[in-house]
Amino acid sequence: MKIYELAKEVNPYVVEMRRYFHEHPELSNQEDKTIERIGQELAGMGIEYEVVPHGGIVAILEGKTPGKGKTVLLRADCDALPVQETKENLAGPRVCCSKVDGVMHACGHDGHTAMLLGAAKILKEHLDEVHGRIILFFERAEENGGGIPQMLAYMDEKGLKPDTVWGIHLYAGLESGKMGLLDGGTMASVFGFNVTIHGKGGHGSRPDQANSPIDCFVAIYNALEAARLTKITPFQPLTVSVGLLQAGAVGNVIPNDLTFAGTARFYDRDLVGMPFRNYFFQMVEGIAAAYGCTVSYNSITEPAFAVSNDPECAAFARKVIGEELGNDVIAFPEPWMASESFSQLQKLWPGVFALLGINNPEKGTGAAHHNEYFDLDEDVFKLGVAGAVTYALRFLDGDVDTSSRQWKGSVRDLFTELGVKPEVIDSYYKAIHE
Structure with missing residues (x-):
């Protein structure tokens, strides 16, 4: 499979989806229409999914052969921020603007969701090359951490235990076309x-x-x-x-x-x-x-976990993505001092969080995150789609063994480690049945 060529082919769809989500942003814990649209898109691809109340959407792609029996989780977040968007970015008029007063996608989650939908489209159309299982994980309320507890409770109840997790964040601190794949601390x-x-x-x-x-x-x-x-x-x-x-x-x-x-x-x-x-x-x-x-x-808030890339998984990602996209795409930016709920996924299951550069002065896409001038360079979406698909397929076929580095306790133990009280933990499990 020529993954990058497929990512180019699906790119118009990804751009269309990103513009829809950007024009219709919803705040954390209010992403009902966003979740509904994601579900519609997955259904249109023939992908079955489940809505996790207060958490997001989980869908599972079963490959036509079990291969080595491994599972990869691909994650995206989908909430927006209470920021009044400007009509222009740093260089001129935007390609699309929020239609909701006082709310905008000022962090890139619209692009994250669109890229994962693009990756899902490619994977679904090529299930014969999926030698294992892929979990699609669309998370609500990343900005305030309100969605991840229910998503993890759902994973726990369903017995879903991926061998590795992959996430990506569009990043204004890195030039467009570069993908940061660091060992260890990333956010x-x-x-x-x-x-x-x-x-x-x-x-x-x-x-x-x-x-x-x-x-x-x-x-x-x-x-x-x-x-x-x-x-x-x-x-x-x-x-x-x-x-x-x-x-x-x-x-x-x-x-x-x-x-x-x-x-x-x-x-x-x-x-x-x-x-x-x-x-x-x-x-x-x-x-x-x-x-x-x-x-x-x-x-x-009790001290959380950092986003920390598993060194073996990160090295594997650099190798296979470099082979697919060219080694000149791989970058080593400074770690980002912002925080991310993806850290909880990585604490349970080793994986990689990539930083995909969107800083393009000519397009005016260099404004800081959570800023009213923040904007995305849509030309990099195909790199994000290709990166996710490449990592997933190559990991399923590869020899990376993460079993010794996975969380040894239960999901409830993880919540306890974060200082969550027992009655609150129980509420997470109760919420997914509402």
Whole structure:
């Protein structure tokens, strides 16, 4: 099979699908019409599928021969963001625009879904060359992590255990036509926090009679900045940022409360994520007490896993995709400090998360993700389709054995590792039957 030629042939369909999804974006947990359209497309290809309530869509392609009995999972996400899209990108008018006010595909998920549909079309039409099983995994609510728990619960209940997982992210930090296939850390883990400091307000003329939550926050913020140098190993990356800060109404009144929220990003959960988490609580509460304040935690996300490519799978991907598309396509960009729910799939089953470059100044597609100017270079879709099909087919026929590197516990154990309470875990399994 000449996979790249088939990807070129299916490209008009992929572009059509991407433009449809881009024009009709839906926010996380609201992707009902998106899921419906994906199902319609799969049905039109003759592919049976199941809608996972609150999770997404799972479809299974059974090859005409079992081959070596292996299974490959191909994943795409499909939610959009609450961003007001501009009519132009960085160079001029867009090829298509969102038709939903205040909502746009500002991260590339429209392209991810379209590419997986294109890959599904090729694979379905060539089942005689599929020597095993391929799972198509369309995930809702990636942006807030709301879809992956139900999808994993579904996989658990159905006994679906792939030998490897493949995902791809269109990436503005890499030039168009290049595919980043890194060993190890590719996208970061995240620890999120939203905290309210409760102080004692007062008049600005007598700060000595108040316990200012603003003064308390300044000390906390400085301690967060210092943590990277004094509390965490210098041999592992850590970024910390505060993106929300709310306090006060007028300049001459010290407020009672202040709320701040932000994230920490890292690659090593054990050496960086958990130590930073533990320090965070000790530091926040200790400084608050010193300033005569108390704190309440509005939301805390336990440190997640990083997107980490299995070295053997990544090397295999570079080899087979380089043979199909040319070695000049393969790139080694810096790891991306954003986070991705694909990390949970990789924690269960070794695999590869590729970064497909879309940065093309002539087309104006270099704006950062989650930005109102963000746009996609549609010419790279055929590379993404070909990459997914190539990895899947070659892995089924190849000799890569991931059995020793798969998660040894249950899916429930994985949720527990992430700090999810038992009753919440039960709710994931309940939700898929609603």
